[in-house]
Amino acid sequence: MITVEEILRKQDLRGTACRRFIINGLLESDRALSENELKGDFPELFDRVTFYRTLITLEEHGIIHKIVLNDNSVKYALNSHHQNENNLHSHFHCEECDEVLCLEGKTRFEAELPDNFVSHSVFVVIEGFCADCASHIK
Ligand SMILES: [Zn+2]
Ligand SMILES: [Zn+2]
Numbered sequence: 001m002i003t004v005e006e007i008l009r010k011q012d013l014r015g016t017a018c019r020r021f022i023i024n025g026l027l028e029s030d031r032a033l034s035e036n037e038l039k040g041d042f043p044e045l046f047d048r049v050t051f052y053r054t055l056i057t058l059e060e061h062g063i064i065h066k067i068v069l070n071d072n073s074v075k076y077a078l079n080s081h082h083q084n085e086n087n088l089h090s091h092f093h094c095e096e097c098d099e100v101l102c103l104e105g106k107t108r109f110e111a112e113l114p115d116n117f118v119s120h121s122v123f124v125v126i127e128g129f130c131a132d133c134a135s136h137i138k
Contacts, residue, residue, distance in 0.1 A: 002027075002080055011061040018046045018054040023063065023078070032067050032075035032091070032100035067091050067100055067123060075100045090124040096133035100125075 004023045008015045025038045035051065036043070046054075055076060058064045067075045070093075077100075090103045103126070113119055129137060 007063055007078075007080065011063055013057070013061060013063075016054070018050055019058065021045065022051075022054060022058060022076075026064065026076065026078045030101075032077040032102065034073060034075050038076065065121070065123075067093075067125065069093055069100070069125060070127065077102050090126060092126045092128065092130070094130040094133055095127055096129055096137065099130050 004020050004027060005015065007023055007027075008019065013019060021042075022038055025040070026033060035055070039045065039051070055064070055066075059066060059076075062079055064076045064078055067077065069075065090105075092101045092103055093099070111122075128134075
């Protein structure tokens with residue numbers, strides 16, 4: 001299991017408290033987390049601007065990626081959670097409990113780009129019910 005320090009060192013990033021806090025939170029979670037879910041029991045630990053800027057820094061360094069959902073809410077996940085270095089992967093969003101997962105595998109979104117367009121990332125969100133919710137909803 002990769003550690004917070006290893007992730008930061010790989011990107012040559014200083015380990016500020018906020019960076020450590022966010023990476024650690026995502027490492028301990030098997031799902032994507034919103035800003036509020038990340039803050040969890042410590043909503044006042046970092047001021048909003050610091051927290052927001054840190055998320056952007058981590059994203060720019062390829063440590064985390066964000067998933068924008070249908071209602072425009074945003075969740076974050078660690079890039080190291082999946083092998084797919086090229087950023088091509090799908091997500092699952094449970095409409096009932098709001099859980100968001102990065103999916104492994106080759107569920108690729110096929111699209112023909114117009115000439116000379118350059119693609120950097122593809123994020124597909126599959127909406128539905130997770131196993132838990134599906135078993136409760138009939
Ligand atoms: Zn669910
Ligand atoms: Zn993902």
